[in-house]
Every structure is written in C-alpha cells, then in structure tokens.
Amino acid sequence: MKKTVAIILTICMVFALCACGKGSASTASAKIKIGMVTDVGGVNDKSFNQTSWEGLQALQAEDPSFEVKYLESKTDADYQTNINTFIDEGYDLIICVGYMLADATRAAAEANPNQKFAIIDDDTCADLPNVACLMFAQEQASYLVGIVAGSYTESKTVGYVQGMVFPSMNKFGVGFISGVLSVCPDAKILQYNANNFGDSAAGAAAAKDMITKGADVIYHAAGGTGMGVIEACNEEGIWAIGVDTDQSNLAPDHVLTSAMKRVDTASQDISKSVKDGNFTAGVHLYDLSNNGVGIAPTTTHISDEVLAKVKQAMEDIGAGKIVVPTVAEEVPEFTLAD
C-alpha cells in the first residue's frame, strides 16, 4: 500500500516537472543569431573568451536585432559537439575563440560550406571560403608595454613569462623585448616558457624566481598562468604588466599597464558584417591602425613623460617609421625555444 502511494507520488512529481517543460518557444526568427564557442578556459577566463563574450553582450544590448549565445567546452572533444549544436540550431555566425578550435572549425567549415564561421587568433583556416580569421598584431601592443617596462625598471632587469612557444605566441615576446630595448638598450630580459596556459602556481613560481634575480617589472602572455605572475608581483611589491584585457583590477596597486587585444571589437565587427551582408572570409588583421590592439585605458601609474613616449611610438608605428618585428629570428635577445 505504502509502496504504491510512494511510487504514485514520485511519478506525479516527475510529471509535474515535465509538464512545465513545454514552455515558451522563442519567437526570434528575424534575429541575427551569433553563437560563440569557448575553448577549455571557459567564459570567465579573464582573457579572450571573456572579452569576446562581453563584446557580444554589449552588441546585443545596443542592437536588439542580435541574439548572442555561448557554449563552453570542457574538453578538447567538446569543440566539435558545441559547433554542431549551433549549426543544428541554425545560427548565422559561429565564433570560435582561440587557435585550439582550429581543427574542429576546419572540419565543421568543410562539412557545412554555407555556414559562416569566425575564429580568433588562428590563420590556418584562412584558405576556407566561409571562415573569417580574426588576427591581432599582438607584437605592437607588446612593444608599447615594453616601452613602459623599459622606462620603469630601476634594476634594468625585466621578466617575461610566455604560455607556450609557437609563432603566434612568440610575437608577444619579440614585440615586448624590442619595446624594452628601444628605451633601455642595456636591459636584461629574463624569459620563461610555462608551457601551460592554466597553471597559475607555475606562473607564480617563475615570477618569484625572476624577482630574486632582480627583475622589477614582469610582463606575461600566459592566460591563467599569468594570474600567478600578477599575484606574485603583487605579493613582492613589484610591477606586473597584464595582457589581452585591462588587468589592473586584478592588483590595482601593482599592475602597471596591460597590452590590450580588442577581441571584443573584432567579435562585434564580424557580427555586424553578417547583419549588413558584407561578411568576408580570410584574414582580418586588427592592429594599432584600426584600434584592434593598444595599451590599457588605466594609466594611473604611468607618468605623462612615459605616456608621451608611448604615444610617439604609436604614431611612428602608424607612419611606418618603426616596424615591430614579428618573428623570433629578428630578435636575437628572444631566447625561448620549443
């Protein structure tokens, strides 16, 4: 008897849950649907996933004809599933954040030639007719923060932590080193390859090691590993330089500046191009000339004199008087290797 009552009750509960299932169907047929797939860093990575998503949210807020959604990837195998989910749902544009999605994007783009894709920080898909590759001149932003670092080091020793060694990451390093040397030619640059974008403990250890060797400004291009770098600099009371977004909120007293990559602007631009019907595949380069990269807006710790130097460098790069190197071979001081 009790058994029957219990079972009936459970079934009722299940149905009560299911009954409210068939709810409001979305009536957004005329909207431009933009789907974003994160890499394994997730949407709150304080780096390009987050910046890109914030950009898309801002776009939706200012223009309600856009509908933006994201899917997070937990493992390498999720990229394909998430991309396919957006394809099945009929999204107009799928933005894949990060070069880690390059292979999954290529496979999906080849299998669905009418689906538009955009991928950030990857140009290996540039040959596909339906993929826009959003590339950033990270060496230019790094050059600018290099000038700041070179101007603020008293021990003439600066540190640099990189997440992984391969050509597009090396651009950060060569740009930064060139920037430092342009204002402080005899500076010593300590370099470390963490070989990981998610290991903040390793970042902290590397930064502390550099600090004991005399570094008083450390720049990182290492995603989550860099969080440890900033933490260590904050603890030891030296300057840290952030990357990708304005990271001064992580340690307001010890983040000197940040090298910005406007992933948000790039995501917005490519989404707008889908709406306006002028989407183009291939490489889209974001650099100083179109405000695609730059130096963080928070400049409380930087003197006007140094800011003037940075401004001058921006003008010189724009005018072609300074050509920031992009490959390791051009900068012998860059010592990181695979």
Next chain:
Amino acid sequence: MTKKKGVLEFIAEHRFLHILISILMGFLVGAIFLVVMGLSVGEAYGRLISSVTSLKGFSYVIVYSIPYIVVGLSVAFSFKTGVFNIGAEGQFVCGSMAAACVGILCASLPGIILIPLCFVAAMIAGAFWGLIVAALKTKWGINEVLSMIMFNWLAFYLSNYIAGIPAIHSDGTAEATKNVAEQARTLFPASFIQRLNLAPTFNWGFIVAVVVTVVIWFIIEKTTLGYQLKAVGSNKNAALYGGIGVNRSILTSLAISGALAGLGGALQLMGMGGRISVFSSQEGFGFAGIVVALIGCSNPFGVLAAGIFYGALNYGGSKLNLVGVPTQLISVIVGTVVFFISISIIFERLRYVGTKLHRDTPKKPAVSDKGEGSDKK
C-alpha cells in the same frame, strides 16, 4: 507518526527508491536556484529534456555516457572490494594516452588488430597505474587515497609531457597529440550516421561498455575471485581468518579497477576526441566515475543506468546556455543528488531509531495503561 516512520523505513530498505528521491531532490534544489535567479524552471528543464529525447540528442547521450559507464564500473568495482579508487582519473588519463600512442605509432596496422591493441595497451597502462598505488599500500601501508590523488597529478603531467614529444605532438598549431589512425576509431560508418542523422561521433564503444558491465557483474557475483574480493571488502579480518589473502585481493581489485578506467580512456579517445589535448585542468572523468558509482549503488547494472543518466545531464546541460541558463545548474543538481545519496546513513539511523521506538513505545503505554487501570480498580 507511524506513517512517517514507515515511509522512512521503506525508503531505507529500497535503495532504488532512495536514489530516485535523491534525484528528484536534485532537480527540486536546481529549480529553487532557477527561481531565485529569476529564470524559468519550465524553460530550463524543458530544454534539458527536449535536447536529450530527440534521436540525435539521444545518440549524443549514448556517446557521452560511454566513459562515465566504464569509469563508474571501475570505481564501483573498487567500492565492492573495500578500496576507494579515487585514482580513476589518473588511470583514465594513462589509458587514453597509451591508446593514443599505439593509435598514432602503429598506424600501419589494420583496424582489426589495432583496435584491440589500443584497448589492451590502455588497460595495461590503467592497471599498472592502479597497481603502483596498491603496491604502496600493501607493502608499506601508505594510504591509497592520498597516493592516488598525487598519482592523478603525475598522470596529468606525464600525459602533457608525452603529448609534447615530437613523434606524438600534432603537426599543426594545435596543442594536442596527432589524431589516432582512422582505422583505430570506433565510429560507425559515416553513411549510417548521416542517414539516421545521428551524432557525428556516434560509436560502438557503448556496446563495449554494456559487455564490460555484464562481465563485471559476472566477476563480482558468480566467481570465486569476486567472492573473495567482496569478502575482503566487507570485513578484512574475517576474510583473512577465512584464508583469503587480503593483500593479494587489494592488488587484484585495484588492477582490475585501473584496467577499467584505462579502457574508459581508450573508449573516449577512439570514439569521441581522436586525440588528446595538452591539459590545462583535469578533465574530471575519474571524479564523474565516483558520482556514477554512487548513483548506481555500485551495482554494475545500476552503474550502466547511472552512466546514461549522467551522460544525459551533461549533454543536455551543455545546451542550457542557449536558453540563458548557466550550465553550472548541472553541478548544482549533481551535487545535491550526491549529497542526498551520501546521507543514506542518516536514513538508516532514522530507521534504527524508528524500529527502536516501534519496539519500545507499545510496551510503555501498555504497562502504564494497565497500571492506571489497576489503580482505578
């Protein structure tokens, strides 16, 4: 009063009902969170249900559930034999890396040899990883939980190291291994998948998972080995007194458990990913296995069902963002379910207290009634 006690007693006696109630509580707590966040419960759960009930969605659920089932079996097997295999994560990683190495380096072999070879390599690697910990425990009495957690990290970094070796590392820019040879994949033919419009990664690993479930059930329930392992699990000293080698049992148990976790890694690799990325954080299949084993009451067939349930939650949950609901809702639900299952001990206590009351209460009133009665008389 009697009714309440009766229900508690009933729940404590019926494991299945207890699990079902725990699951419902999970969804209930999830619903409370949704209401607090001002989101529509109907829309969220509706999306969850609709995305796993279509044919394509269900095929995804099957694909997602494969590693959960096999790793769940691994943990359940260790539970049955009195060892807590929290190291399934590391064994999973070792297994998938071993399978990847074989699948990449022996690419010239035909599939019919290569696939079993990958499975065997993965099982050996997983068993080896489990055996080291078991040996540390039996030889020097080192607590297996501690060493397993450390071995999870050793496996994590070992895998990242191997993924960086030039012969294994991807030729492109991807921070991952090369893809395993096409004939080492366990996928169903593409034409079949397209005709039925199934998940592109639909693979026959599920059949392997079902077969493994039956095999493990058979080992536990029908063999001398299973009997010995269970005996050690329920009471070490009694087992020793009965002439069962306890140390040997622990070694055997962790080797089998490790082999299963390793196999889970191979199935995931050969079915889903086709390659292993350089990890930035643990992927958590081993820990998911613990949850699945708990929900499945460590019964092989229970684990099979729990694995599919967990796969459905994870696949359905990954789509929640499409209706503006955070995916973390799934963690809330799963966490609550595990919490309610883990407090089964409280149910049992209540039941104990209940029976005691039941036994005691009728007596006392009866005595006092009599006393009062006699006084009056």
